[in-house]
Amino acid sequence: MKNISVIGSGTMGNGIAHIFAQNEFRVNLIDVSSQALEKALLTISGNYDRQIKKGILNEARKKQALMNISTHTSVEEGIADADLVIEAITEDLKIKMEIFKELDQYSSPDCILASNTSSISITRLASGTDKPDKVIGMHFMNPVPVMQLVEIIRGYNTSEDTARQIVGIAEKLGKIPVEVNDYPGFVSNRILMPMINEAIYILFQGIAGVKEIDMVMKMGMAHPMGPLQLADFIGLDVCLSILKVLQEGFGEAKYAPCPLLVKMVEGGHLGKKSGSGFYNWSGDAKELQVAGRFK
Numbered sequence: 001m002k003n004i005s006v007i008g009s010g011t012m013g014n015g016i017a018h019i020f021a022q023n024e025f026r027v028n029l030i031d032v033s034s035q036a037l038e039k040a041l042l043t044i045s046g047n048y049d050r051q052i053k054k055g056i057l058n059e060a061r062k063k064q065a066l067m068n069i070s071t072h073t074s075v076e077e078g079i080a081d082a083d084l085v086i087e088a089i090t091e092d093l094k095i096k097m098e099i100f101k102e103l104d105q106y107s108s109p110d111c112i113l114a115s116n117t118s119s120i121s122i123t124r125l126a127s128g129t130d131k132p133d134k135v136i137g138m139h140f141m142n143p144v145p146v147m148q149l150v151e152i153i154r155g156y157n158t159s160e161d162t163a164r165q166i167v168g169i170a171e172k173l174g175k176i177p178v179e180v181n182d183y184p185g186f187v188s189n190r191i192l193m194p195m196i197n198e199a200i201y202i203l204f205q206g207i208a209g210v211k212e213i214d215m216v217m218k219m220g221m222a223h224p225m226g227p228l229q230l231a232d233f234i235g236l237d238v239c240l241s242i243l244k245v246l247q248e249g250f251g252e253a254k255y256a257p258c259p260l261l262v263k264m265v266e267g268g269h270l271g272k273k274s275g276s277g278f279y280n281w282s283g284d285a286k287e288l289q290v291a292g293r294f295k
């Protein structure tokens with residue numbers, strides 16, 4: 001496998017393009033918006049600079065990595081010679097189903113179709129294609145260049161050969177692949193989201209404040225970020241949609257999203273990406289302040 005196409009140039013898509021290009025794959029980064037593609041290239045370049053500062057990369061390797069990336073606004077053109085396509089667009093079943101139909105139509109018969117979805121059923125995405133054996137979940141963690149895990153999700157019809165190839169690719173990227181089966185939330189979000197939801201309930205019930213909740217988990221359990229900061233980092237809309245997938249998929253009240261989370265998403269407080277959530281993200285990220293209403 002040499003040619004990789006990544007659909008979507010947002011945080012996850014540009015992170016995925018970043019690591020493939022750095023590891024000498026040819027990357028076609030695809031987005032409907034050419035402005036979004038330009039922004040993604042600037043982000044990738046800035047993140048390579050962080051790695052240069054740490055001595056992980058040098059200027060020559062950065063230059064080569066950036067040359068390995070081409071951008072496209074047409075899916076048909078961008079996946080024409082792909083050995084592997086990784087979809088990293090918005091977490092919306094209908095939009096993902098449409099994209100998978102298009103990927104199926106324009107990709108070569110041997111091309112593997114992967115999704116970076118954090119909760120949507122891989123089996124369902126595969127059902128809209130003529131090659132469900134070649135559809136798989138490749139769930140990267142944010143920030144992609146830093147986090148070691150790739151959760152590999154086997155759909156009900158994913159073939160052994162597809163799974164082996166994807167495990168091999170993740171290893172080539174220097175990541176740690178972990179294989180799991182396709183049930184709501186997979187493993188990562190089945191564990192992470194109830195923890196985040198419980199932290200929001202603790203705040204909602206007035207048991208402790210934002211700083212205190214996060215401090216307990218950072219200082220007591222050695223988490224790099226507290227659950228409320230992490231929720232802001234992931235995006236509160238994403239957390240809400242994953243909790244809904246768990247609630248619907250298992251039909252259990254324990255996954256019901258906290259009303260405070262629902263209210264914050266309705267009010268447009270989505271965390272880092274909107275500038276406010278449990279924290280105020282408009283200032284210096286190193287001096288993160290609790291949002292005014294939670295002080």
Ligand code: CAA
Pocket residue numbers: 047048050051054117118140141142143144145146147188189224225230234
């Ligand atoms: N590209 C390259 N390098 C990056 C980077 C990026 N996008 N972001 C951060 N870094 C590097 C920094 O250069 C720095 O390197 P060193 O450790 O070598 O100094 C390192 O990462 C740490 O960064 P910072 O010093 O800026 O900040 P930090 O120490 O607070 O760490 C963090 C930031 C890595 C994000 C850390 O807080 C962390 O691990 N947080 C938890 C992240 C997490 O849980 N991610 C999973 C979210 S869930 C998900 O993604 C899936 C889902 O389905 C919801």
